[in-house]
Amino acid sequence: MGDEDLIELKFRLADGTDIGPSKYSQFMTVASLKEKIIAQWPKDKENAPKMINEVKLINGGKILENNKTLSEARSLITIGELPGIVTTMHVVLRPPLFEKKKEKLQNDPPRKSHCVCCIL
Incomplete structure (x- = not known):
């Protein structure tokens, strides 16, 4: 893998801190890149x-x-087009779905059943 196959990226977290910059292969998938971000996530x-x-x-x-690979994403957007330029990507977290449901169930008051029968 030559130096021309590498893309220099850094990742901006929601609080403004950064992970990187580091060089990544343009043939790496976005899923693999996310795994590396999780591994490098600040411990604090x-x-x-x-x-x-x-x-x-x-x-x-x-x-x-x-x-998608980074090279496929490059065709849609400008990732590392110029040599020596660091591309910044934004990292957004979304909480797991089951946590949202669990939290919603705890916050909702129990429902009372009401009979809506009509006797004629």
Whole structure:
């Protein structure tokens, strides 16, 4: 893998801190990239993601799909087009769905059943 196959990326978290910059192969999938981000996640952050589905990568206003490679994403957006330029991607976390449902169930008061029978 030559130096021309590498793309230099850094990842901006919601609080403004960065992960990287580091060089990644343009043939790496977005899912693999997300796994690396999770592994490099700062230990002092509270809401660290555990699965790649909790992470969204945004570049150029586009959400990158897990099954695409960086070179495929490059055709849609400008990733590392100029040598020596670091591309910044935004990292957005979405909480796992089951946590939302569990939290919603705890916050909702129990429903009372009412009879709406009509006797004629």
